[in-house]
Amino acid sequence: MSVMDAARPVELLTFKLGDQEYSLDIMSVREIRGWTRATPMPLAPSFVRGVINLRGTVLPVIDLAERLGLQKCGQNSRNVIIVVKCHGHMTGLLVDAVSDIVALQPDEMQDPPDTGTSDTPNVVKALTLIDDRMIRVLDVAQIVTHAESDAA
Amino acid sequence: MSLEILAVDDSRTMRDMIRLALEPVGFTVHTADDGVHGTEVLEDIDPDVIITDINMPRMDGFGFIDAVRDGNRHRTTPILVLTTEAAPEMKMRARSAGATGWIVKPFDPTKLVKALQMVAG
Amino acid sequence: MTASDPLADIRASFFVECEELLEALQDGLYALEHGTGDGETIHVVFRAVHSIKGGAGAFGLEHLVQFTHQYETALDAVRSDRLAVTPDLLKLFFRAADHLSDIIRSAREEQPFATSISAPLLSELTARVSLEANQEAAEDIDFAPIAVNLDFSEDPLSAKGAQLNHFQISFTPEPELFDTGNDVPHIFAALADLGELDVQCDTSRLPTLHQLAPEAVYLSWSLSLATVVEEAEIASIFEFVEGLCELDISLRVTSDANALGSEPVTSDAMTPSTEPVDAEPQSNPQQSHRDTRQQTVVRVDIERVERLVNLVGELVINQAMLSQSMQSAGISPHSEAMNGLEEFQRLTRDIQDSVMMIRAQPVKSLFQRMSRIVRETSASVSKDVRLITDGETTEVDKTVIERLADPLTHMIRNAVDHGIETPATRLAHGKPEQGEVRLSASHRSGRVVIDVSDDGGGIDRDRVLRTAKDKGLVPPDANLADTEIDNLLFMPGFSTASNLSDLSGRGVGMDVVRTAIHALGGRITINSEPRQGTSFSISLPLTLAVLDGMVVDVSGETLVVPLNVVSETLTLTENNIEMVSPGHWVVRNRNGFLPLLDLSAVLGYRAERADFTDRIALLLTLEDDVGVALVVDEIHDQRQVVIKGLDDSFYRAPGIAAATILGDGQIALILDPADIVAHACSLGAHPPAHHRMEA
Numbered sequence: 001m002s003v004m005d006a007a008r009p010v011e012l013l014t015f016k017l018g019d020q021e022y023s024l025d026i027m028s029v030r031e032i033r034g035w036t037r038a039t040p041m042p043l044a045p046s047f048v049r050g051v052i053n054l055r056g057t058v059l060p061v062i063d064l065a066e067r068l069g070l071q072k073c074g075q076n077s078r079n080v081i082i083v084v085k086c087h088g089h090m091t092g093l094l095v096d097a098v099s100d101i102v103a104l105q106p107d108e109m110q111d112p113p114d115t116g117t118s119d120t121p122n123v124v125k126a127l128t129l130i131d132d133r134m135i136r137v138l139d140v141a142q143i144v145t146h147a148e149s150d151a152a
Numbered sequence: 153m154s155l156e157i158l159a160v161d162d163s164r165t166m167r168d169m170i171r172l173a174l175e176p177v178g179f180t181v182h183t184a185d186d187g188v189h190g191t192e193v194l195e196d197i198d199p200d201v202i203i204t205d206i207n208m209p210r211m212d213g214f215g216f217i218d219a220v221r222d223g224n225r226h227r228t229t230p231i232l233v234l235t236t237e238a239a240p241e242m243k244m245r246a247r248s249a250g251a252t253g254w255i256v257k258p259f260d261p262t263k264l265v266k267a268l269q270m271v272a273g
Numbered sequence: 274m275t276a277s278d279p280l281a282d283i284r285a286s287f288f289v290e291c292e293e294l295l296e297a298l299q300d301g302l303y304a305l306e307h308g309t310g311d312g313e314t315i316h317v318v319f320r321a322v323h324s325i326k327g328g329a330g331a332f333g334l335e336h337l338v339q340f341t342h343q344y345e346t347a348l349d350a351v352r353s354d355r356l357a358v359t360p361d362l363l364k365l366f367f368r369a370a371d372h373l374s375d376i377i378r379s380a381r382e383e384q385p386f387a388t389s390i391s392a393p394l395l396s397e398l399t400a401r402v403s404l405e406a407n408q409e410a411a412e413d414i415d416f417a418p419i420a421v422n423l424d425f426s427e428d429p430l431s432a433k434g435a436q437l438n439h440f441q442i443s444f445t446p447e448p449e450l451f452d453t454g455n456d457v458p459h460i461f462a463a464l465a466d467l468g469e470l471d472v473q474c475d476t477s478r479l480p481t482l483h484q485l486a487p488e489a490v491y492l493s494w495s496l497s498l499a500t501v502v503e504e505a506e507i508a509s510i511f512e513f514v515e516g517l518c519e520l521d522i523s524l525r526v527t528s529d530a531n532a533l534g535s536e537p538v539t540s541d542a543m544t545p546s547t548e549p550v551d552a553e554p555q556s557n558p559q560q561s562h563r564d565t566r567q568q569t570v571v572r573v574d575i576e577r578v579e580r581l582v583n584l585v586g587e588l589v590i591n592q593a594m595l596s597q598s599m600q601s602a603g604i605s606p607h608s609e610a611m612n613g614l615e616e617f618q619r620l621t622r623d624i625q626d627s628v629m630m631i632r633a634q635p636v637k638s639l640f641q642r643m644s645r646i647v648r649e650t651s652a653s654v655s656k657d658v659r660l661i662t663d664g665e666t667t668e669v670d671k672t673v674i675e676r677l678a679d680p681l682t683h684m685i686r687n688a689v690d691h692g693i694e695t696p697a698t699r700l701a702h703g704k705p706e707q708g709e710v711r712l713s714a715s716h717r718s719g720r721v722v723i724d725v726s727d728d729g730g731g732i733d734r735d736r737v738l739r740t741a742k743d744k745g746l747v748p749p750d751a752n753l754a755d756t757e758i759d760n761l762l763f764m765p766g767f768s769t770a771s772n773l774s775d776l777s778g779r780g781v782g783m784d785v786v787r788t789a790i791h792a793l794g795g796r797i798t799i800n801s802e803p804r805q806g807t808s809f810s811i812s813l814p815l816t817l818a819v820l821d822g823m824v825v826d827v828s829g830e831t832l833v834v835p836l837n838v839v840s841e842t843l844t845l846t847e848n849n850i851e852m853v854s855p856g857h858w859v860v861r862n863r864n865g866f867l868p869l870l871d872l873s874a875v876l877g878y879r880a881e882r883a884d885f886t887d888r889i890a891l892l893l894t895l896e897d898d899v900g901v902a903l904v905v906d907e908i909h910d911q912r913q914v915v916i917k918g919l920d921d922s923f924y925r926a927p928g929i930a931a932a933t934i935l936g937d938g939q940i941a942l943i944l945d946p947a948d949i950v951a952h953a954c955s956l957g958a959h960p961p962a963h964h965r966m967e968a
Binding site for chain 3: 156162163164165166169172188207209221224228229230231236247250251252253254257258266270271272
C-alpha cells in the first residue's frame with residue numbers, strides 16, 4: 001500500500017509521547033491547546049480522558065500514549081491537546097509536548113515493517129527519519145474511529 | 153407601458169398573485185391590507201390605477217372607494233374592483249360607489265393587465 | 274430575484290394564510306357560540322372562508338372552491354340576517370370548518386380527497402340556505418376556478434380571423450362616466466388595439482366659453498373600426514361604461530382580412546401605445562416597496578434560530594465564567610466593574626429570553642385542534658361537551674407545542690370519553706346536561722403549566738383499585754391513599770373503561786401520556802374530586818434548549834440531575850436505611866422502600882461505600898412509577914443549564930444524557946436517571962421498585 005498518494009510534500013506535526021517521537025498529517029490538525037482538566041466520562045476505557053470545553057463545544061479527549069499502548073501520559077504543564085478533525089468529528093489528543101512542523105517528500109517515508117504483532121491497533125502508517133531520529137507517522141482515522149470498537 | 157398600481161386586498165395570497173401577474177410586465181405594485189391601510193398608503197403615492205377587494209376588515213372595498221372619491225387627490229384615479237361575484241347587482245353597486253370597472257376573481261393575468269391598461273391608458 | 278418558482282412560493286404562502294384564516298374562522302365561530310363576538314364577527318368568519326375560496330380558485334383547487342362556496346353562501350345568509358344563528362347551525366359551521374381544514378391539508382399535501390366525503394356536509398349547508406330562500410336554492414356556482422396561467426407570450430390579439438369587420442360606433446359619454454374614473458382616450462386606445470380606428474369628434478354641442486359648465490359633458494364621438502374581432506369583443510371594451518354613455522355599435526361591411534395587410538394595426542395620433550411593456554421598468558424593488566407596510570411576519574429558517582440559540586447559550590456560559598473569575602480575582606462587589614457586570618448579566622438574561630421567544634408560539638393553534646377533538650369525540654359517544662379554553666396566547670417553544678399535540682389529544686379524549694358522565698347521569702346528579710372540559714395554559718415561575726380538567730364524575734377510585742388488583746399491579750391487600758389510587762392511572766397498560774370504546778384503544782393509557790410529558794422534561798399531576806371532576810396539570814420547561822437541573826457533587830465531579838424527576842431530598846440516617854443483603858440497601862419513605870444507588874459507584878468513580886449514614890439522597894420518580902434513591906456527596910443548587918450534546922460516536926457513557934458548561938468553564942455531565950437505573954440493574958443491584966407495591 002502506498003503511503004502517500006500524491007508526490008507533493010507532506011507537512012507533519014511532530015510531538016513526543018514519553019521518549020518516542022510521533023507525527024500527524026498537519027491537514028487533520030485543527031488547533032493545539034494547553035492542557036486543561038477534562039471532565040471524566042463514567043466507565044470509559046482508560047485512554048478516554050473525558051471531555052473539555054472547547055469554546056462552547058464539548059470535546060472528547062483521548063490520552064494518545066495510552067491509546068497506543070504506551071505508558072500513560074505523565075501530567076505536567078507542558079502537556080498539550082492536539083485537536084484533530086476526522087470524518088466530521090473533532091477529537092482532542094493528549095500528548096506530552098509538541099516538537100516541530102516538518103515538510104517531507106513522500107519518498108522520504110516508508111511503510112512500517114510488518115512486525116507480526118497485532119496487540120496494538122494498526123495506527124502507525126509510515127516511518128521516517130529526521131536528523132537520525134525515527135518518527136512514526138500516525139493514521140488519525142485509525143486512532144479516532146477504532147476507539148469505540150476497542151472500548152467495547 | 154409601465155403603470156403604478158395600488159392593490160388593496162386582505163388576502164396575502166391575492167396580493168402576491170397580483171404582484172406576480174403585474175411586476176413581470178414592468179408594473180410597479182404597491183399593496184395594502186385593507187381599506188384603512190389603503191387610504192394611508194395613498195397619502196404617499198399617486199398610482200395610475202387602484203385595484204381593490206370588496207370583503208375586507210376595518211374598511212371594506214365600498215368604503216375605500218368612497219374614501220378615495222371623496223378626497224381630491226385621487227378623485228379620477230381609475231379603480232378596479234376585484235370580486236368573486238359576477239352578479240350584475242355587484243357590478244352596479246361597485247359602480248355606484250365610484251368604481252371604474254371590475255375584475256372577477258380568480259383573474260386571468262393577461263386580462264388583468266388588459267383591464268388595467270384600458271382604464272389607465 | 275431568485276430561481277425559485279414564484280407561483281410555488283405563493284402557493285406555499287397561500288397555505289400558510291389558510292392556516293391563519295382557519296384560525297380566524299375557529300375564533301369567530303367560538304365567539305359566536307359564546308356570545309362574545311360583536312357585529313363584526315360574522316363578517317370576519319365570512320371573509321375567512323371567502324379568502325380561502327379566492328386563493329383556491331387561483332390555484333385551480335376545484336374541490337376547495339366548491340366547498341368554500343357553499344360554506345360561504347350559508348355564512349352570507351347569516352351575515353345578511355336571512356338565517357338565524359342557532360346552536361345547531363353553529364355546530365354545523367364548526368364541522369364545516371373542521372372539514373375545510375381537512376380539504377386544505379389534503380390540497381397542500383397534494384393528496385387525493387374524495388369529493389364524496391364532502392357531500393353530506395355540502396347538502397346540509399345547502400339545506401340551511403334553501404330553507405330560508407326558496408329561489409336561491411338552485412343557484413349554481415358562478416365562480417369557476419381558473420388555474421392561473423402566467424405565460425404572457427400568448428397574444429390574444431394575434432388570433433386572426435379570415436374576415437375584416439368594419440364597425441361604426443357612436444359614443445356619447447354621460448357625466449357619471451367620468452365620476453367612476455373612466456376616461457374616453459383609454460377606451461379609444463383599447464379599441465385601436467383591435468384594428469384600424471378612425472375617430473371623429475362631434476363638438477357641435479360645445480357652448481360658448483362663458484356658458485360652459487365645468488362638470489358637464491358636451492362632446493360625442495363617432496368612430497369607425499376595421500378589425501378581425503367580433504362585435505362582442507368591442508362591446509366588452511365598453512363593459513365598464515355600459516349605462517354611463519349612449520352607445521351604438523353596428524357592423525357596416527365585412528371584407529377580406531388580407532386586404533389590410535398582415536400587420537396588426539396600431540394606434541393613430543390620439544392613442545398611446547399599449548405594446549406589452551419593455552423590460553426596463555422590471556419594477557424597482559425599493560420603490561415598489563417603499564410605501565407599503567412591511568409584512569409583520571418574517572419567515573426564518575429554523576436552523577438560523579437554532580444557531581442563535583446556541584450562540585446565546587455560549588454567551589450565558591461566558592458571562593457566568595467572567596463573573597466567576599472577577600469574583601475570584603477579589604474585585605469589590607461595589608466596584609464599577611461589578612456594577613457593569615451586573616448589567617451585563619441582566620442583558621444576557623434578557624437576550625436569552627428574547628431568543629427563546631423566537632421559537633415560542635402561542636398555544637392557540639394547539640388548543641384549536643383540541644376543540645375539534647372535543648367535538649368529534651363527544652359526537653361519537655353521544656355526549657354534549659363543550660371546550661372552554663383559557664390562556665391561548667401563552668407562548669411555548671415550537672417543538673414543545675408539536676410534541677404536546679398527541680398527549681393532549683389523548684387526555685382530551687379521555688376527559689370526554691371517561692371523565693364526563695352520560696347526559697342522563699349528569700341530570701340525575703343535578704348537573705347541567707352539557708359537560709365542560711377546560712383547557713388552560715399559563716406561565717408559572719419560568720415554566721408553562723397546562724391544565725386539562727373536566728366537570729365529570731371524578732375518578733372512580735374503588736374501580737381503579739379493583740382493576741389494579743385484578744391486574745396484579747398492586748398487592749391484593751394494598752391499602753392506598755386517594756392520590757396513590759389516582760396515580761395508578763399512570764401505570765402502564767391501565768385502562769378503566771369497562772367496555773373499550775373505539776376512542777381509547779387497548780393498551781394506550783395515561784402512561785403513554787406521562788412518558789411523552791417526561792420526554793419533554795415535564796411533570797404531570799392528577800387531582801380528582803368525586804362527582805366534581807378530574808384535572809390534570811402538566812408543567813413544562815419553556816424550551817428544550819435549557820434544563821432545570823439540580824447541581825450535585827459526586828466524588829469531586831459536578832453532575833446535573835434533571836429537576837423534573839427529583840421528588841425529594843433526604844439525609845440518610847440509621848433509621849431510614851436498611852441493608853437487604855450485603856451491598857443492597859433500601860431507603861424507607863412514606864411510600865415504601867426504594868432501592869438505594871450509590872451514584873459514585875454506579876458511575877465507576879469509586880467503590881461502593883459500606884456506610885451511608887449522614888449521606889444525602891435524591892429520591893427520584895421515573896417513568897412507569899419507578900422510584901429510586903441516589904446517594905450524592907453534596908447538593909449545590911438548582912439552576913437552569915444550557916444543554917450541550919455529547920458526541921457519542923466516540924464513546925457513549927451509560928447514565929449520561931448530555932453535558933453543560935458551568936460558570937468556571939468546566940463541563941458538568943447531565944444524568945439520564947432512567948439509564949442510571951438500567952445500568953445499575955445490569956451491575957446486579959436490586960431492581961428498583963414501584964412506589965406503591967409496598968404498603
